[in-house]
Amino acid sequence: MIRVVDLHKAFGANQVLRGIDLEVEKGTTCVILGGSGSGKTVLMKHVIGLLKPDRGTVFVNDVEMPKLEGLALTEARRMFGMVFQKSALFDSMTVLENVAFPLHEKDRSISGKELRRRVVEKLEVVDLAESILPRYPSELSGGMQKRVALARALIHDPPVVLYDEPTTGLDPITTEYVDDMIVGAKQRLGVTSMVISHDIASSFKVADKLAVLYDGQIAAQGTPEEVRRSQHPHVKKFLSLWFEKQ
Amino acid sequence: MTPGGFPATFRRVRRIRDAIEDFGEMLFFALDTLRWAVRPPFRPELILVQMAAIGVGSVFIVTTTSFFTGVVLALQANYAMRQLGAEGYVGGSVAISLARELAPVLTALFVIGRSGSAISTEIGTMRVTEQIDAMETMAVNPVQYLVVPRLLASLAMFPLLTMVFDALGYAGAYLMGIYVARIPEGPFLEHTRTLVDPKDIFHGIFKSLIFGAVVAVITCWRGYSASGGSKGVGESTTRAVVASSIAILLVDVGFVLVTVGSGK
Numbered sequence: 001m002i003r004v005v006d007l008h009k010a011f012g013a014n015q016v017l018r019g020i021d022l023e024v025e026k027g028t029t030c031v032i033l034g035g036s037g038s039g040k041t042v043l044m045k046h047v048i049g050l051l052k053p054d055r056g057t058v059f060v061n062d063v064e065m066p067k068l069e070g071l072a073l074t075e076a077r078r079m080f081g082m083v084f085q086k087s088a089l090f091d092s093m094t095v096l097e098n099v100a101f102p103l104h105e106k107d108r109s110i111s112g113k114e115l116r117r118r119v120v121e122k123l124e125v126v127d128l129a130e131s132i133l134p135r136y137p138s139e140l141s142g143g144m145q146k147r148v149a150l151a152r153a154l155i156h157d158p159p160v161v162l163y164d165e166p167t168t169g170l171d172p173i174t175t176e177y178v179d180d181m182i183v184g185a186k187q188r189l190g191v192t193s194m195v196i197s198h199d200i201a202s203s204f205k206v207a208d209k210l211a212v213l214y215d216g217q218i219a220a221q222g223t224p225e226e227v228r229r230s231q232h233p234h235v236k237k238f239l240s241l242w243f244e245k246q
Numbered sequence: 247m248t249p250g251g252f253p254a255t256f257r258r259v260r261r262i263r264d265a266i267e268d269f270g271e272m273l274f275f276a277l278d279t280l281r282w283a284v285r286p287p288f289r290p291e292l293i294l295v296q297m298a299a300i301g302v303g304s305v306f307i308v309t310t311t312s313f314f315t316g317v318v319l320a321l322q323a324n325y326a327m328r329q330l331g332a333e334g335y336v337g338g339s340v341a342i343s344l345a346r347e348l349a350p351v352l353t354a355l356f357v358i359g360r361s362g363s364a365i366s367t368e369i370g371t372m373r374v375t376e377q378i379d380a381m382e383t384m385a386v387n388p389v390q391y392l393v394v395p396r397l398l399a400s401l402a403m404f405p406l407l408t409m410v411f412d413a414l415g416y417a418g419a420y421l422m423g424i425y426v427a428r429i430p431e432g433p434f435l436e437h438t439r440t441l442v443d444p445k446d447i448f449h450g451i452f453k454s455l456i457f458g459a460v461v462a463v464i465t466c467w468r469g470y471s472a473s474g475g476s477k478g479v480g481e482s483t484t485r486a487v488v489a490s491s492i493a494i495l496l497v498d499v500g501f502v503l504v505t506v507g508s509g510k
Contacts, residue, residue: 048383077385088380090372102384108287162383 081153316418334433369469
């Protein structure tokens with residue numbers, strides 16, 4: 001489904017990615033775990049085609065993303081739904097307008113009634129009631145904003161959903177909500193998910209596959225249990241900080 | 247060379263290089279906007295929203311300032327002309343000043359203060375809160391969705407607001423000239439007719455069209471390239487207002503040199 005091959009990227013003298021190889025199977029959740037500045041966001045931006053690699057490539061559904069330009073790239077992006085760290089909901093739009101936005105922009109002939117029906121359907125997937133449709137993002141809690149953002153990412157039924165640090169800055173209860181939301185989206189809709197995170201607890205909860213990024217390379221990858229047993233010094237140190245607390 | 251002179255020079259050179267780079271990027275941004283303006287999907291509803299924000303929203307400030315500009319101009323012109331015994335020319339001189347120069351320039355400056363700053367802040371906030379990135383990942387081009395409607399709305403509303411400025415400015419001058427300065431109505435109107443040619447009015451309206459494009463591109467670009475959270479948005483808005491105000495005055499001087507300077 002997603003295949004990253006020998007991905008290299010530098011910004012000036014700063015070599016951010018140094019040969020990433022990664023595969024994410026259809027219908028699974030892969031978490032890219034790493035500290036600040038490890039290159040997680042840069043990797044995700046390559047997957048969605050926001051950045052071009054210096055070397056290597058990325059395939060999504062057998063589409064080679066770096067080779068696409070202009071309208072072809074725009075069309076390819078419809079394969080994705082993305083949930084941003086701070087939700088990135090349009091603050092001048094209501095919940096209804098926010099969630100309907102990708103669908104309305106994809107097909108402007110869809111009636112208002114049909115849009116509303118589809119929005120309500122997706123809000124149900126993330127356990128939100130129809131009554132919040134006329135509300136603005138500023139009137140919602142952080143957790144509700146995250147769920148509206150996921151509903152917006154899912155509205156056009158994308159096969160791939162990307163999550164950019166979905167639990168950063170959230171309280172433990174909201175974090176649990178968001179974890180359940182990611183697992184729920186996979187189970188109910190069968191989407192392939194890629195999550196970038198530095199939250200070890202959440203990562204182990206939602207991941208089918210974990211990849212630990214360190215210094216622009218994947219230090220360990222596999223099931224959560226395999227990564228936990230990794231002998232890579234950085235991975236051991238990174239994980240021990242959390243496991244010692246448990 | 248004083249100690250530390252080299253680093254200071256390098257810093258200055260780097261600042262100049264950055265400014266040139268930024269200007270070049272803004273020109274590419276303007277070209278990109280033109281490219282996206284002619285590509286479907288077209289979003290007339292967004293253009294109407296921006297016409298309301300830029301045009302209707304600026305009506306109060308433009309009507310107020312234009313009326314008082316006309317009032318003051320008439321009184322000052324009367325003070326000067328009376329010494330030459332030429333009070334009858336007050337209406338014409340005010341009308342020609344408004345039509346060719348003051349209406350387009352002052353309208354642009356007031357709209358920059360009111361709507362240009364709002365454009366820059368809104369787009370800048372969307373940039374730093376990742377709303378623009380989100381739009382891009384949803385296969386919607388942000389330039390086409392955010393910038394094109396603001397450019398087209400500016401192109402439509404700047405000339406209209408300039409016409410409002412012309413009309414109300416002259417109305418203010420008329421009221422002051424006739425009822426306060428006691429200038430005879432006949433010469434006041436007659437010299438307006440003989441001094442002001444329709445091409446003077448079109449000159450101002452054409453200039454306002456260019457000002458609309460300049461203001462839209464600069465304020466949108468400053469917001470679009472904002473970074474660094476709320477502080478960055480504040481700085482980009484300040485830069486948008488300063489840069490577009492200076493640009494208006496520079497474009498105006500260039501325009502006057504090309505037209506009046508060559509006797510056209």
